Amino acid sequence: MPTDVSENLRNESVIVTAVGEIDLATSPALRTRLQDAIGKHRMVIVDLSDVTFIDSTGLGVLIGGLRRVNEAGGEMRIVIADPRVLKIFEITGLTGLFSIHSSLAEATSA
Amino acid sequence: MREREIVELSIPVGADLLVLARFAAATIASRAGFDLEEIDDLRLAVDELCVSLIEEGDHGRLNIELQRADDLVEISCRFTSTSEVPPNGSRPDLSEGLSDRILDALVDEHGKRQDGGHEQAWLRKRRIRQ
Numbered sequence: 001m002p003t004d005v006s007e008n009l010r011n012e013s014v015i016v017t018a019v020g021e022i023d024l025a026t027s028p029a030l031r032t033r034l035q036d037a038i039g040k041h042r043m044v045i046v047d048l049s050d051v052t053f054i055d056s057t058g059l060g061v062l063i064g065g066l067r068r069v070n071e072a073g074g075e076m077r078i079v080i081a082d083p084r085v086l087k088i089f090e091i092t093g094l095t096g097l098f099s100i101h102s103s104l105a106e107a108t109s110a
Numbered sequence: 111m112r113e114r115e116i117v118e119l120s121i122p123v124g125a126d127l128l129v130l131a132r133f134a135a136a137t138i139a140s141r142a143g144f145d146l147e148e149i150d151d152l153r154l155a156v157d158e159l160c161v162s163l164i165e166e167g168d169h170g171r172l173n174i175e176l177q178r179a180d181d182l183v184e185i186s187c188r189f190t191s192t193s194e195v196p197p198n199g200s201r202p203d204l205s206e207g208l209s210d211r212i213l214d215a216l217v218d219e220h221g222k223r224q225d226g227g228h229e230q231a232w233l234r235k236r237r238i239r240q
Contacts, residue, residue: 024157025124053153055157
């Protein structure tokens with residue numbers, strides 16, 4: 001799973017973009033990207049629009065990231081476009097923990 | 111007549127090969143007549159089954175057996191460690207507990223048992239949609 005970090009300086013936010021499948025092998029890369037982003041920017045947007053699979057290791061990385069963002073006084077938003085990915089957040093109850101948006105445009109304008 | 115198929119996989123931990131287990135589960139589920147959503151459920155379930163046996167930094171092999179009997183799929187997974195140094199006991203970032211919750215939602219039954227001195231995780235899922 002390639003990850004990409006793009007930075008939106010105008011809105012003082014950073015967008016961490018992941019594509020493909022987030023699992024035991026690929027979630028460490030996402031964790032590294034998140035750790036780099038958190039603390040440098042108040043708003044961290046994790047764009048999972050092009051993610052087709054995520055398991056508990058990926059969810060754990062996001063939970064850890066949210067905790068660090070909150071400790072730093074920032075905010076995290078997640079973009080999910082694939083209903084299969086959203087389903088995993090729903091069955092684990094994480095839709096109540098994260099601020100989830102259906103598009104990057106919605107996440108950056110909210 | 112009860113049609114039965116058994117597929118066995120042995121994959122190394124640490125390489126990006128859990129995708130093979132997910133592919134095998136999807137294929138078995140398709141052959142059992144599962145619909146697309148049920149196939150996706152089983153892909154994630156077998157992944158969670160494997161992840162539940164591994165700690166970060168582990169090295170070794172996952173031995174996975176996938177069985178199909180008509181519309182019932184049973185999957186078992188056993189991890190054999192080759193690590194010289196015991197893992198540090200940490201699960202990747204707070205994911206512990208999520209595996210069970212995911213498996214509870216996606217399959218009919220799941221659990222763990224001892225098999226020849228190794229811990230084995232298993233699940234069962236029957237096609238529910240006609």
